Amino acid sequence: MAMGVRRRMAVEERRQQLIGVALELFSTRSPDEVSIDEIASAAGISRPLVYHYFPGKLSLYEAALQRAADELAQRFVEPHEGPLGARLLRVMHRFFDFVDEHGPGFSALMRGGPAVGSSTTNALVDSVRQAAYVQILAHLGIVDPPARLELVIRSWISLAESTALIWLDGRRIPRAELESQLVHDFAALAAVSAAYDAEMAALLVGLLADEPADGTFGVLVGRLTELALQGQRGQAVC
Secondary structure, three states, X not given: OOOOOOOOOOXXXXXXXXXXXXXXXXXXXXXXXOOHHHHHHHHOOOHXXXXXHOOOHHHHHHHHHHHHHHHHHHOOOOOOOOOHHHHHHHHHHHHHHHHHHOHHHHHHHHHOHHHOOOHHHHHHHHHHHHHHHHHHHHHHOOOOOOHHHHHHHXXXXXXXXXXXXXXXXXOOOOHHHHHHHHHHHHHHHHHHHHOOOHHXXXXXXXXXXXXXXXXXXHHHHHHHHHHHHHHHHHHHHO
Protein backbone atom coordinates (compact mmCIF):
# COMPACT_ATOMS: atom_id res chain seq x y z
CA MET A 1 0.00 0.00 0.00
CA ALA A 2 1.37 3.43 -0.90
CA MET A 3 2.44 5.82 1.85
CA GLY A 4 -0.31 8.27 2.73
CA VAL A 5 0.19 12.01 2.30
CA ARG A 6 0.51 14.00 5.50
CA ARG A 7 -2.02 16.78 5.98
CA ARG A 8 -3.87 18.29 8.87
CA MET A 9 -7.31 16.85 9.57
CA ALA A 10 -10.03 17.54 12.08
CA VAL A 11 -10.22 15.00 14.89
CA GLU A 12 -13.25 13.10 13.55
CA GLU A 13 -11.95 13.25 9.98
CA ARG A 14 -8.65 11.69 11.10
CA ARG A 15 -10.46 9.03 13.13
CA GLN A 16 -12.56 8.08 10.11
CA GLN A 17 -9.46 7.99 7.91
CA LEU A 18 -7.72 5.62 10.32
CA ILE A 19 -10.80 3.41 10.51
CA GLY A 20 -10.93 3.25 6.72
CA VAL A 21 -7.22 2.41 6.45
CA ALA A 22 -7.51 -0.25 9.14
CA LEU A 23 -10.58 -1.78 7.50
CA GLU A 24 -8.78 -1.94 4.15
CA LEU A 25 -5.82 -3.70 5.74
CA PHE A 26 -8.02 -6.04 7.78
CA SER A 27 -9.90 -6.88 4.58
CA THR A 28 -6.81 -8.38 2.98
CA ARG A 29 -5.10 -9.97 5.99
CA SER A 30 -5.97 -11.22 9.43
CA PRO A 31 -6.03 -8.40 12.02
CA ASP A 32 -3.38 -10.33 13.97
CA GLU A 33 -1.01 -9.78 11.04
CA VAL A 34 -1.55 -6.01 10.78
CA SER A 35 0.58 -3.77 12.98
CA ILE A 36 -0.03 -0.25 14.23
CA ASP A 37 3.11 0.78 12.31
CA GLU A 38 1.52 -0.40 9.04
CA ILE A 39 -1.67 1.48 9.79
CA ALA A 40 0.28 4.63 10.63
CA SER A 41 2.36 4.33 7.46
CA ALA A 42 -0.70 3.81 5.26
CA ALA A 43 -2.39 6.83 6.85
CA GLY A 44 0.71 8.98 6.46
CA ILE A 45 1.08 9.72 10.17
CA SER A 46 3.35 8.64 13.01
CA ARG A 47 2.72 5.66 15.29
CA PRO A 48 2.25 7.91 18.38
CA LEU A 49 -0.41 9.89 16.52
CA VAL A 50 -2.42 6.71 15.93
CA TYR A 51 -2.44 6.19 19.70
CA HIS A 52 -3.62 9.77 20.10
CA TYR A 53 -6.88 8.81 18.39
CA PHE A 54 -7.17 5.20 19.55
CA PRO A 55 -5.77 3.77 22.80
CA GLY A 56 -4.65 0.57 21.07
CA LYS A 57 -5.10 -1.75 18.11
CA LEU A 58 -8.07 -3.46 19.72
CA SER A 59 -10.07 -0.23 19.91
CA LEU A 60 -9.17 0.61 16.30
CA TYR A 61 -10.03 -2.94 15.27
CA GLU A 62 -13.44 -2.68 16.93
CA ALA A 63 -14.09 0.68 15.27
CA ALA A 64 -13.25 -0.88 11.90
CA LEU A 65 -15.57 -3.78 12.68
CA GLN A 66 -18.33 -1.30 13.52
CA ARG A 67 -18.01 0.23 10.06
CA ALA A 68 -17.92 -3.25 8.48
CA ALA A 69 -20.99 -4.27 10.48
CA ASP A 70 -22.88 -1.16 9.39
CA GLU A 71 -21.99 -1.79 5.75
CA LEU A 72 -22.86 -5.48 5.95
CA ALA A 73 -26.24 -4.69 7.54
CA GLN A 74 -26.98 -2.34 4.64
CA ARG A 75 -26.51 -5.23 2.19
CA PHE A 76 -29.83 -6.64 3.44
CA VAL A 77 -31.76 -3.46 2.58
CA GLU A 78 -33.80 -4.04 -0.58
CA PRO A 79 -36.84 -2.26 -2.11
CA HIS A 80 -40.09 -4.11 -1.43
CA GLU A 81 -40.89 -4.55 -5.09
CA GLY A 82 -41.23 -7.67 -7.21
CA PRO A 83 -41.24 -11.37 -6.24
CA LEU A 84 -39.67 -12.25 -2.88
CA GLY A 85 -37.36 -14.82 -4.46
CA ALA A 86 -35.81 -12.21 -6.75
CA ARG A 87 -35.42 -9.79 -3.85
CA LEU A 88 -33.65 -12.37 -1.69
CA LEU A 89 -31.37 -13.28 -4.59
CA ARG A 90 -30.30 -9.64 -4.94
CA VAL A 91 -29.68 -9.49 -1.20
CA MET A 92 -27.51 -12.61 -1.35
CA HIS A 93 -25.58 -11.18 -4.29
CA ARG A 94 -24.74 -8.02 -2.32
CA PHE A 95 -23.97 -10.11 0.77
CA PHE A 96 -21.44 -12.20 -1.16
CA ASP A 97 -20.02 -9.07 -2.77
CA PHE A 98 -19.10 -7.95 0.75
CA VAL A 99 -17.74 -11.38 1.71
CA ASP A 100 -15.70 -11.52 -1.51
CA GLU A 101 -14.25 -8.02 -1.06
CA HIS A 102 -13.60 -8.25 2.70
CA GLY A 103 -12.84 -11.93 3.27
CA PRO A 104 -10.49 -11.73 6.28
CA GLY A 105 -12.48 -8.83 7.73
CA PHE A 106 -15.74 -10.77 7.37
CA SER A 107 -14.17 -13.81 9.03
CA ALA A 108 -12.84 -11.63 11.84
CA LEU A 109 -16.25 -10.05 12.36
CA MET A 110 -18.07 -13.40 12.52
CA ARG A 111 -15.41 -15.35 14.38
CA GLY A 112 -14.18 -12.65 16.72
CA GLY A 113 -10.54 -12.42 15.56
CA PRO A 114 -8.24 -10.93 18.21
CA ALA A 115 -11.29 -9.64 20.08
CA VAL A 116 -12.65 -13.07 21.01
CA GLY A 117 -14.71 -12.69 24.14
CA SER A 118 -15.16 -8.98 23.57
CA SER A 119 -18.69 -7.90 24.38
CA THR A 120 -18.33 -5.11 21.82
CA THR A 121 -17.49 -7.51 19.02
CA ASN A 122 -20.30 -9.88 20.00
CA ALA A 123 -22.74 -6.97 20.05
CA LEU A 124 -21.66 -5.93 16.54
CA VAL A 125 -22.31 -9.40 15.17
CA ASP A 126 -25.69 -9.50 16.88
CA SER A 127 -26.57 -6.10 15.41
CA VAL A 128 -25.92 -7.38 11.88
CA ARG A 129 -28.04 -10.46 12.49
CA GLN A 130 -30.85 -8.39 13.96
CA ALA A 131 -30.76 -5.93 11.06
CA ALA A 132 -31.01 -8.83 8.60
CA TYR A 133 -33.86 -10.36 10.59
CA VAL A 134 -35.83 -7.09 10.61
CA GLN A 135 -35.32 -6.66 6.88
CA ILE A 136 -36.58 -10.16 6.06
CA LEU A 137 -39.65 -9.64 8.25
CA ALA A 138 -40.34 -6.37 6.42
CA HIS A 139 -40.19 -8.18 3.07
CA LEU A 140 -42.71 -10.69 4.35
CA GLY A 141 -44.94 -7.87 5.57
CA ILE A 142 -45.09 -9.30 9.09
CA VAL A 143 -44.79 -7.24 12.28
CA ASP A 144 -45.46 -9.86 14.95
CA PRO A 145 -43.97 -13.12 13.64
CA PRO A 146 -45.01 -16.52 15.00
CA ALA A 147 -42.31 -18.50 16.78
CA ARG A 148 -41.73 -20.90 13.89
CA LEU A 149 -41.22 -18.08 11.41
CA GLU A 150 -38.69 -16.41 13.69
CA LEU A 151 -36.87 -19.74 13.92
CA VAL A 152 -36.86 -20.09 10.11
CA ILE A 153 -35.49 -16.59 9.50
CA ARG A 154 -32.82 -16.69 12.20
CA SER A 155 -31.75 -20.19 11.13
CA TRP A 156 -31.46 -19.00 7.55
CA ILE A 157 -29.32 -16.00 8.54
CA SER A 158 -26.98 -18.31 10.46
CA LEU A 159 -26.86 -20.63 7.45
CA ALA A 160 -25.88 -17.73 5.16
CA GLU A 161 -23.07 -16.76 7.55
CA SER A 162 -21.67 -20.28 7.89
CA THR A 163 -21.97 -20.91 4.14
CA ALA A 164 -20.00 -17.74 3.41
CA LEU A 165 -17.28 -18.65 5.91
CA ILE A 166 -16.90 -22.15 4.42
CA TRP A 167 -16.91 -20.72 0.89
CA LEU A 168 -14.03 -18.39 1.77
CA ASP A 169 -11.89 -21.44 2.48
CA GLY A 170 -11.00 -22.17 -1.12
CA ARG A 171 -14.04 -20.79 -2.98
CA ARG A 172 -14.63 -24.25 -4.41
CA ILE A 173 -18.28 -23.67 -5.35
CA PRO A 174 -19.26 -20.91 -7.82
CA ARG A 175 -20.65 -17.89 -6.01
CA ALA A 176 -23.75 -17.61 -8.16
CA GLU A 177 -24.71 -21.19 -7.35
CA LEU A 178 -24.41 -20.58 -3.62
CA GLU A 179 -26.45 -17.40 -3.84
CA SER A 180 -29.28 -19.27 -5.54
CA GLN A 181 -28.92 -22.22 -3.20
CA LEU A 182 -29.29 -20.00 -0.13
CA VAL A 183 -32.48 -18.45 -1.51
CA HIS A 184 -33.79 -21.97 -2.13
CA ASP A 185 -32.72 -22.91 1.40
CA PHE A 186 -35.00 -20.18 2.74
CA ALA A 187 -37.96 -21.68 0.89
CA ALA A 188 -36.99 -25.18 2.02
CA LEU A 189 -36.79 -24.17 5.68
CA ALA A 190 -40.18 -22.48 5.39
CA ALA A 191 -41.65 -25.56 3.69
CA VAL A 192 -40.40 -27.94 6.38
CA SER A 193 -41.80 -25.68 9.08
CA ALA A 194 -45.13 -25.49 7.20
CA ALA A 195 -45.40 -29.27 7.41
CA TYR A 196 -45.72 -28.92 11.19
CA ASP A 197 -47.72 -25.72 11.52
CA ALA A 198 -50.91 -24.48 9.80
CA GLU A 199 -49.96 -20.83 10.24
CA MET A 200 -46.64 -21.40 8.50
CA ALA A 201 -48.43 -23.37 5.77
CA ALA A 202 -50.72 -20.41 5.07
CA LEU A 203 -47.72 -18.08 5.06
CA LEU A 204 -45.88 -20.31 2.59
CA VAL A 205 -48.86 -20.41 0.24
CA GLY A 206 -49.02 -16.62 0.30
CA LEU A 207 -45.24 -16.38 -0.18
CA LEU A 208 -45.35 -18.53 -3.32
CA ALA A 209 -48.58 -17.06 -4.74
CA ASP A 210 -46.86 -14.15 -6.49
CA GLU A 211 -43.80 -16.09 -7.61
CA PRO A 212 -43.50 -16.48 -11.41
CA ALA A 213 -42.95 -19.96 -12.77
CA ASP A 214 -39.55 -18.92 -14.12
CA GLY A 215 -38.60 -17.04 -10.94
CA THR A 216 -36.18 -18.08 -8.21
CA PHE A 217 -38.69 -20.13 -6.21
CA GLY A 218 -40.39 -21.39 -9.36
CA VAL A 219 -37.08 -22.86 -10.52
CA LEU A 220 -36.76 -24.68 -7.19
CA VAL A 221 -40.24 -26.17 -7.48
CA GLY A 222 -39.46 -27.29 -11.03
CA ARG A 223 -36.24 -28.99 -9.97
CA LEU A 224 -37.90 -30.75 -7.05
CA THR A 225 -40.70 -31.92 -9.32
CA GLU A 226 -38.19 -33.28 -11.83
CA LEU A 227 -36.34 -35.11 -9.05
CA ALA A 228 -39.59 -36.67 -7.90
CA LEU A 229 -40.42 -37.78 -11.45
CA GLN A 230 -36.96 -39.26 -11.86
CA GLY A 231 -37.46 -41.20 -8.64
CA GLN A 232 -40.79 -42.52 -9.88
CA ARG A 233 -39.28 -43.53 -13.21
CA GLY A 234 -36.45 -45.27 -11.37
CA GLN A 235 -38.90 -47.25 -9.26
CA ALA A 236 -40.87 -48.19 -12.38
CA VAL A 237 -37.74 -49.58 -14.03
CA CYS A 238 -36.95 -51.64 -10.95
